[in-house]
Amino acid sequence: xxxxxxxxxxxxxxxxxxxxxxxxxxxxxxxxxxxxxxxxxxxxxxxxxxxxxxxxxxxxxxxxxxxxxxxxxxxxxxxxxxxxxxxxxxxxxxxxxxxxxxxxxxxxxxxxx
Amino acid sequence: xxxxxxxxxxxxxxxxxxxxxxxxxxxxxxxxxxxxxxxxxxxxxxxxxxxxxxxxxxxxxxxxxxxxxxxxxxxxxxxxxxxxxxxxxxxxxxxxxxxxxxxxxxxxxx
Numbered sequence: 001x002x003x004x005x006x007x008x009x010x011x012x013x014x015x016x017x018x019x020x021x022x023x024x025x026x027x028x029x030x031x032x033x034x035x036x037x038x039x040x041x042x043x044x045x046x047x048x049x050x051x052x053x054x055x056x057x058x059x060x061x062x063x064x065x066x067x068x069x070x071x072x073x074x075x076x077x078x079x080x081x082x083x084x085x086x087x088x089x090x091x092x093x094x095x096x097x098x099x100x101x102x103x104x105x106x107x108x109x110x111x112x113x
Numbered sequence: 114x115x116x117x118x119x120x121x122x123x124x125x126x127x128x129x130x131x132x133x134x135x136x137x138x139x140x141x142x143x144x145x146x147x148x149x150x151x152x153x154x155x156x157x158x159x160x161x162x163x164x165x166x167x168x169x170x171x172x173x174x175x176x177x178x179x180x181x182x183x184x185x186x187x188x189x190x191x192x193x194x195x196x197x198x199x200x201x202x203x204x205x206x207x208x209x210x211x212x213x214x215x216x217x218x219x220x221x222x223x
Contacts, residue, residue, distance in 0.1 A: 004155075031209075033211070035213075040215070041215050041216075042201050042203075042213035042214050042215045042216050043156070043201075043213045044213070045210070045211060045212070045213075048209070048210070048211075055209070056208075056209075056210055091155060091156070093156075099143050099144060099205045099209050100161070101146060101158040101161055102146075102156075102158065102211070103158065104148075104155035104156040104157070105155055106154060106155045107154075107155055
């Protein structure tokens, strides 16, 4: 069974440019998470979806970040415009309902220059 | 803000020794999970312990949970060089919100 797939793996952009990340969760996983991980730190939750509904987006910087999960499957996370401080690894994870273990993708390493 | 805090931040041991990492948290939880992350890779789930459980085993891993002290520990027995990684605890509250600590970096020397 395929795991959580993210693309791209790496992205380098100039500040003020837009960027988008894509995530395909494990089939049948209704819950999808986006995390941001800075170097030397643990993942920080940005948004959690239950099917199409964003049930927790309290940590998402809504002035520049947006996310969507169409049809309750794939999801995209967008930053517009990017700032230098957005450089980090963006991780997507999915799980079955019931606060169970999360399966993580390999992440997208974003560098803003 | 991070709820879980791991201790120590870094741990270096010889192959064959046991490694113990601790996690403290602040608010009520539904469960607590431990993950491993190899350098440059995604996180891999190791073990989940529910708030009504006190101890769990999985292979060479042993996890304890003390809800009165709001703390958990992860013990890796007979460590191997391949266990070298960062280990994170994550708390999940009763609304399903997960919060990770900043991890313990474990180095196992061959």
